[in-house]
Amino acid sequence: MDIENINELDRIPDEIVGKVETSVINTFASIIGEEPNYVKEENGEGPLNGIIGNVTVFNSEHTLSLMLAIPKDTALYLSEVFIGMELPFESDDMGDLIGEVSNILAGDVAANVEKVGFRGQSSLPTATRGSDLTLFMPTKPPTEKMKFSTTNMDFWLTLVLSESN
Template identity: 35%
Template sequence: MSTNLQTAPPTTFPPKISAVVRDAAIEFFGTYCGMQPCEQQDEPVVAGGSGIMGVISFFGDPVWTVALILPEATAVTAAKLFAGFDITFDSQDMGDIVGEMSNVMAGDIVARLDAVGLASQMSLPTVARGHDVELLSPSNACATRIKFKSQNGDFWFRLVKALDKLPGVRRSGT
């Protein structure tokens, strides 16, 4: 007797990818910014206020997006540490530097994913700056946050992956 059992799609963000992002963030902020980030697993993200976000999508299996979110004070400090000179929060240079920070980390993420057998390509970075800016997830997505504390301020990542094969959900191009 043959049965056709359908398995439900995973509803949690892939832990292998989360671990790669975590390791790449610690390496980047330690090496390029001289910061000592420490993950805060059970500490809630305190959103609100001015901040800036660098967003990059990854294409492969799976397709997913990562956003680096820096509150204003952390962004100003991290940008100075990365660039070697002061960058004001509301300048075009701040957008450029956060895009470059996101891009450098994304390159490392692609290399680390490849090392664990997950081939992917990355998009160009998109940067958003504002007050109470948040990356919203589609209803058919799973997401996670990775939060860090450092001597130079808090920052976090928001990782989002669309769920596949949900009843009644059609992917673009299908």
């Protein structure tokens, strides 16, 4: 896998995307007891009314950003299955929950992408909650938007591969 000339890439290498997909399926299956399905989409979704968990897997040369976009109904469902009760969506606890889910996912991603030569550690997670949220990337680095679905929820993961600063 060659990511040395990242400025010349028009997409994230399939080896990385495949390992991230495996991590998402494994992580969410362990949390909710059901494997999410990766859904290939022609067109992306519109603005999100929900919460976004942000975390990165990075090394001195490259950063793989993970933005986990979770609609409000999915966040409420996740709180119920993860901690056994529905958290108020507007609570600080909901932000902590999505940050923790993002952190668990990043740990699995870091372990899996190491298998294809991307060795890194994960950052501390952050969460952003709101309505009409739209993610814009300022410099157009290689990006992959992935949708996942189960019988009870949908969510998206946006990956961005960039040079570390």
